[in-house]
Amino acid sequence: MKVAILGGGVLGVATAWYLAKSGHEVTVIDRQAHVAEETSHGNAGMISPGYSSPWAAPGVPFKAIGWMMQDLSPFMINMKELDGYTLSWMSKMLANCNTKSYQTNKSRMLRVAEYSRDCFVEIRKELNLAYDGRQKGTLQLFRKQKQIDALQKDIAVLKQLGIPHQALDMQGCIEHEPALANVRDKFVGGLRLPGDETGDCYKFTSELAAQCEALGVTFMLNTNIEHLVESNGKIVSVKTDKGVLKADTFVCALGSYSPKLMKPLGLELPIYPIKGYSLTLPIEDESRAPQSTIMDETYKVAVTRFEDRIRVGGTAEIASFNLERPVKRRASIDFVIQDMFPGAADVAKAEFWCGLRPMTPDSTPILGGTKYSNLYLNTGHGTLGWTMSLGSAKFVADIINNKQPDIDPEGLSIERYYG
Template sequence: MHVLVLGAGVVGVTSAWYLHQQGHQVTVVDRQSQSGLETSYANGGQISVSHAEPWANPSAPVKVLKWLFQPDAPLLFRPRLDPYQWRWALSFLTQCTSAKAAHNIRQMVNLGTYSRDCLQELRRDVGIEYDHLEKGILHFYTNPAEFDAAMEPARIMRELGCDRQVIDAEQAVQIEPALQPVRHRIAGATYTADDESGDARAFTQALAKRCEEAGVTFVYGTEVLDFDRAGDRILGVQVVNEGKHQILRADSYVLSLGSFSAILARKLGLFLNIYPAKGYSITVPVKNPDAAFNVSLTDDEYKLVYSRLGDRIRVAGTAELNGYTRDLNYTRCRAIVRRSAELMPEAAYWDKSEFWTGLRPATPSNVPYIGKSHFANLYLNTGHGTLGWTHSCGSAAALADIVAGRKPEVDFTFSGL
């Protein structure tokens, strides 16, 4: 069967890989000049099963109200005359109960654990290099209230098989000596030894190359505009390349266009509750290797993640719900630099930070859309929010099973829109 994958980010490329492994002819379409140039370009770099607590949780509404007029807030909602933004926000509020948060944690831990296993198997089989480290992820807290609030989600994750251990400041420093200068400020921490980190763009582009070598076709510089359809089947996708309009046809189609999936789906009458959560990152050269961390870190109070990528440091985080604009907000960029330099002043040349922003395709629950649509030959693999890198391999492996008519191996509620 010929499958056309729409999108060449980490989710689209992994989808292409697993579909090809199942014996399908695969074509990938993307508007960029190569793979991994949008949300996968400079994300936080974590393969983080332990980062499974959804934004929508019982404490979120009060925090969002507090942050509403704080320009450098970890989660910033900028109201717009956009009915999709408000529908997303109202849905977000409905997900903020303890019961729904626990359900969503289960979904994300199950998918994350499966996906991490798939990534490790793929890495062994294919031998891709992407500055990955298998040293775990350490969540540290400088606010005692935030640490206390993390206990229940951590307990739920442990029950689900994610070994997120609660530790004290002394143990945190033993695991990551780079935290020694701020040991007196750490209220507590959690550590998940099985989590990893690595450069998502390097992985995506290396896997795309392996896909091409195996026979997958990539059509770059091509924007998807609309679908041709008849009844409950997709007949083709309307695209434009260098000003020329054409229709690309296949037997089946996979929608993996990140935040833009929702816009394209609406042309088919499908409502995907995905809204762009603009995230920021800085990439900085290491200054003092002895002062720089090796264990990937999460600063939960400020919603920042830290990954060591060879001789570079990546710090990413915050979310801004402000439409599809990708303009840099330098207030938010400087807030990341300020917090990072405050914690680890000698680790990097913080004044040489490279700023980046990307649109994370967020659902109100943080749970992605994976599976069938109402159209017989259209499949979904989108809406992964901040965990696209973490969930990419597992999502793609499960989707390939669904396309083949098999039940995926992971316990997860798959889409059937």
């Protein structure tokens, strides 16, 4: 069967891998000159099932107001970019800010994320992929005692779901991240999630794409997707600026740009492009650098260790498709790396990046079939595309292959928005 995958980020390439392995003739189409050049390029580097929680949670609207009032705000709204679509999406997200929705959404997210981690274990056994991967966990770091005091609810959820975790005092944090000994006056404790991982998503996707090509996958790069052509309840082709490609099956893995392609087909995807920023810095002093991932809970900034680099990612900005990189948006991520790991990296040589995270109102990705019998979705992963990538891709590939997925599909498809 001929399969056209629309999008060459980590989701699209991973889907191509699983479909090619099962014997299909696969073509990946992307507008960039190389795979993983957009959202997959400079993300925080966390593969964090244990950190999979919906943005929409009880109390978040009030917290968001507080965040916006901070000098180093982890959340901001670009008022110039507010429009009807943005306000509609925000209202849907607010509707999920209740205990019942939070529990439902978190369980769905964890189902995909935990499965995806298992898929990472399997693919490492099968392929020798060099992507600066580390399996040393995530450490949520708390600067204030009130953050420790509020931790019991999160721990209760982790216990209920059987997710390994360790509540640590200051010395416990230092034992896992020795460089924190240099700043012991900056924090009071932490929560370690030992099952989490780190890695460079761009490197991983590039290496996996090479494995795909070895299986016969074709990559149509520098190719703009214009629209899909429908006939009698099926998609028959995709129109690009390089011509028309016919296929038997189509997979949309275009992240934040998925709604624009799907809307003319009568598929309304409630996905919003949440803007995020990162810095990538060369390590100068190994003894002062982190070993894995530190999540600074006060500023919502992740500091992730690659082999000879540090990736610092954070900030959630509602700014539509604006990809400008104002210097002032570096403030919080600049601060955290220099405050928590002073002298570890050369900030003057940092690569400043921004990308768009395709966020649904319930933070759960949209996976599986549509009303068109041969059109499938693998999109809407928000900040967890890297974490959920392999599990989502294998899940969608299994559905295309008419194979029973390894995880329960309940609540993962677009149908949950039309119930």
